[in-house]
Amino acid sequence: MAAPLTDNEALFQFLLRMGDNTLILGHRVSEWCGHAPVLEEDIALANTALDLIGQTQMWLGLAGEVQGEGKSADDLAFLRDVWDFRNLLLVEVPNEDFGRTLMRQFLFDAWHSIQLGHLMKSSDDRIAAIAAKTSKEVTYHLERSADTVVGLGDGTAQSHDFMQTALDYLWPYVGEMFTSDPVDAAMVKAGIAPDPASLRADYDVLIKRVLTEATLTIPDSDFAHKGGRTGAMHTEHLGHLLTHMQWLQRAYPGASW
DSSP, X not given: OOOOOOHHHHHHHHHHHHHHHHHHHHHHXXXXXXXXXXXXXXXXXXXXXXXXXXXXXXXXXXXXXXXXSOOOHHHHHHSOOGGGOOOOGGGGSOOOSHHHHHHHHHHHHXXXXXXXXXXXXXXXXXXXXXXXXXXXXXXHHHHHHHHHHHHHHTSOHHHHHHHHHHHHHHGGGGGGGGOOOHXXXXXXXXXXXXXXXXXXXXXXHHHHHHXXXXXXXXXXXXXXXXXXXXXXXXXXXXXXXXXXXXXXXXXXXXXXX
16 A cells, blocks of 8 residues: 655645646647648647746746755656656647647636636645736636637537537546545645535536537536546557657757757
C-alpha cells in the first residue's frame, strides 16, 4: 500500500495537473499555426496557444517552488517523461480537424472557467492570484470557442455533422474532469481547491445551453476514460506529442536563448 500523500506532495500534484493541462493543450493548439483554414483563425489559435503556455509557466513555476528541488517551469515541462504528466486525457487527443479542435477547446474552456472561478477564492494566495490573472484570458477563450461551436453546429449540414462527430468522439473524455482522488481530498480539506465532482452541475448547465443553441445532441452516456490526471494511463498520443515538444532540450541539454 502506498504511503499517504503529505500536504506538500498533494499540492505539488495539484499544480502539475493545472500546468500540464494548459501545457499539453497549448502545444496541441499551436500545431495549427500556419495550417488553420483562414488567416484570422490562424492568428486566434496562435494567441490561444500563447495564453495557455503563459498560464503553464505560472502553474509549473509554482509547482517547482513547492517541490523544493530547484526545478524551473522549463525543467518540469521538458525533462519529465510521459508517465510523470498529470493532464486530462481530453487535452492530449489529436486535433484531427478544425471542428474537433474547437469542440475540445470549448469542452475544456467550460470546465476551466468554472474551476478558476473557485480557485480565485483559494486559501493559498499564490493560487488565487494565478487564477485571477488567468481567468481573464479564459473568459475570452470560452466566449470564442462557444461562439465558434454554435456557428459551426448551426451552420451548414456539413459543418453540423463535423461538430456532432467531434462531440461524440470527445464526450467520453469529459467525465475525467470530475473524478476525485486523495489529491483532491487534500486540496478540499486545506481550502485550496474545490472537489472536482462539485463542478459538474454548473458545467452541465453551461454546455447544455451552448450545445442546444448549436443544435447538437449531447451523447447519452456517462462512460469516462480516466487515468491522465493521476498518471496511471495516457493515450498513445501523448508520447508522440512530447517527442516533438521536448526534442530540442533533450538533444541539447541546458540550451537557452
